[in-house]
Amino acid sequence: MIVALDGTVLMVAQPSLQRDLDASMTQVQWTSTAYLLAVAALLVIAGRLGDRYGHSRMLFTGVLGFAAASAGIALAPGVGWVIALRAAQGVFGALLQPATLALLRPAYPADRLGTPLAIRTSAIGVAAAAGPVLGGVLVAHLGWRAVFWINVPVALAIGALTLAVWTPAPSRTGTRRLNLTGATLLATALAILVHTLSGIPAHGWTTAPTWAGLAAAAGVTVAFVGHERRTAHPLVAPAVARSVPVTASVAILLVTTGGMFGALFVATFSLQDIRGLDPLASGLSALPLTALMVLGAPVAGAALRRYSPRSTTLVGTVLVILGIGGLAVSGPGTGGLSHPASVGTWAVTATAFAFAALGAGFATVMVTATATVVGEAPPGYAGVIGGLKQTAVNVGPALGIAIAAGMMTPRPSTATLQAAGVTQEMSASATTPTLMVLTGLSALALLPASLLPTQSPRSTEPHTTPLDTHGIHAVAEPERSVT
Secondary structure, three states: OHHHHHHHHHHHHHHHHHHHHOOOHHHHHHHHHHHHHHHHHHHHHHHHHHHHHOHHHHHHHHHHHHHHHHHHHHOOOOHHHHHHHHHHHHHHHHHHHHHHHHOOOOOOOHHHOHHHHHHHHHHHHHHHHHHHHHHHHHHHHHOOOHHHHOHHHHHHHHHHHHHHOOOOOOOOOOOOOOOHHHHHHHHHHHHHHHHHHHHHHHHOOOOHHHHHHHHHHHHHHHHHHHHHHHOOOOOOOHHHHOOHHHHHHHHHHHHHHHHHHHHHHHHHHHHHHHOOOOHHHHHHHOHHHHHHHHHHHHHHHHHHHHOOHHHHHHHHHHHHHHHHHHHHHOOOOOOOOOOHHHOOHHHHHHHHHHHHHHHHHHHHHHHHHHHHHHHOOOOOOHHHHHHHHHHHHHHHHHHHHHHHHHHHOOOOOHHHHHHHOOOOOOOHHHHHHHHHHHHHHHHOOHHHHOOOOOOOOOOOOOOOOHHHHHOOOOOOOOOOOOO
8 A cells, every 4th residue: 555655646746846856857757667667677576585585574674675765765855866766665665565465375265365355455446546635735735755754654664563473484495596597587578668668658659769679578588488498496487387377367467457557547638638627626537436446346355255266357357348448438529538518417427437347347357366366376486476466567557558648649750759858749539549449458358367267266175284275485396286
């Protein structure tokens, strides 16, 4: 929740930060990009470190480092310091996120994972709703530095709670050494990919920088896969790579988060710049999404206990598709999102129902796919799988926003780019086609969803010890069948 809040309140604080530090638009963009690059590149590696050295240790280190970096940003004398410390904050954010998932494994049996994961998803929804409001109040009364100061006492409290529920580190007997070459290749590939996707709104999809970045990311990925197949100590174990439920869940999270965040990007643009709503009214229009995300998460957790991951995820995916498609239907010429002259009761109602379906569907997909990922983690690799899950939900939004911004932004001239930084005028006529493409992106989740288990999660056998059951302290056995 503290990580989700940090991102949403920063968006509100960035204009004030720009004025106070006399920063350019590009520098302001890098206050977000530097953090995103560090998080996306290091999540899987952080999960592997947790598997080796203990997830409580990673959570404790991550949350204290997050607090220290936040305090440093609040004291930063210039925008260069802010960018550097945001990257450091991303490193510590990467350490703590996989641990929050991996530590659930020894605490809950498989058939009860849905409840804590529902609470986790609801907390993210609350943070998303409260962030802009909290950020606005802090910036208005205390300045932009206050949005970073608030992280410090909260992070220290989390650190104290982590000490109170400390989980011992795994036994080092038989533990495989870290694969530094594989870790470097994976971090490089993810960093290049996220950086390239972040630059698409400025460069477009068909320009040399975009193609070069995508080609470089693909090349490093191929090198990573080749190295993983040859090494005796792969970063991602064969048991993880061969797990159909794990890979299917990661794919579902990637395309679903891409579709949702891309749609939110388009909707925000449409509501404010086309329909003419102010930021507060725009936020209130999207309130059904947050409400259904918060309320839908516990419902999804209960449904997962009764029905199978496959059926629950399919229902959630269909709701996401209907939600994004509903925003597309209320597009140009229909009195909807991008037709300010004919905004009426139908448009407001259709938009509200579309946001509600999107929130309920996304909560269902998040809870079910995350529970499947965590529940299916092979012994000794809960952290790696948690890192893979978090990587998907970080890269997915970058992909969705890149698709949305790339389709809605006319290709500018060099002079226009230099004059406007990374901000260009967006085309209202592209709203509906863009949302339809994002609907198709979310629909891709139907295929991996059909590969998920057809039975609801069951608790493990009574004679199995907690440590062996949940694998936090066990050494992975490549030939062992995981159910």
